[in-house]
Amino acid sequence: MYIDLGFLEELQRKLGAQGDFAQAYILAHEVGHHVQNLLGTLDKVHSMNGKVSEEEYNELMVRLELQADFLAGVWAHHAQRMKNILESGDIEEAMNAAGAVGDDRIQMKMQGYVVPDSFAHGTSKQRMRWFRKGFETGYIRQGKTFEARNL
Numbered sequence: 001m002y003i004d005l006g007f008l009e010e011l012q013r014k015l016g017a018q019g020d021f022a023q024a025y026i027l028a029h030e031v032g033h034h035v036q037n038l039l040g041t042l043d044k045v046h047s048m049n050g051k052v053s054e055e056e057y058n059e060l061m062v063r064l065e066l067q068a069d070f071l072a073g074v075w076a077h078h079a080q081r082m083k084n085i086l087e088s089g090d091i092e093e094a095m096n097a098a099g100a101v102g103d104d105r106i107q108m109k110m111q112g113y114v115v116p117d118s119f120a121h122g123t124s125k126q127r128m129r130w131f132r133k134g135f136e137t138g139y140i141r142q143g144k145t146f147e148a149r150n151l
């Protein structure tokens, strides 16, 4: 698992993703990538690099990232059921963080305009939606971001 501590700090200071559960969401998202690694999904997506257009590859990356957000939500669902970890406002903190790391919001903030074809993580709305879906269902099979027509 790789945690970019510089990005974590920037996220809290510049992008406004405050709160302990914002951090929990980021960590759970990275664990989600580890799950994708174990399932072979990461390899599958990475093997498409160079075989499809850059736009198509970016879209695969978006689907991969949204699935990691979904898996973070699944974790939150089960952590709550097993250990009752959530305090009031925690889910809002995670949703706020998911929104803060949307490509559209980051690009607008950093460069003042948005280039949808270059998105590699999904929009704020999509990231919040998939986290919420994981949290509400807690069911790993609902995370079909590669099959979904509407992300």
Ligand SMILES: [Zn+2]
Pocket (backbone or CB within 6 Å): 029, 033, 065, 068
């Ligand atoms: Zn990611």
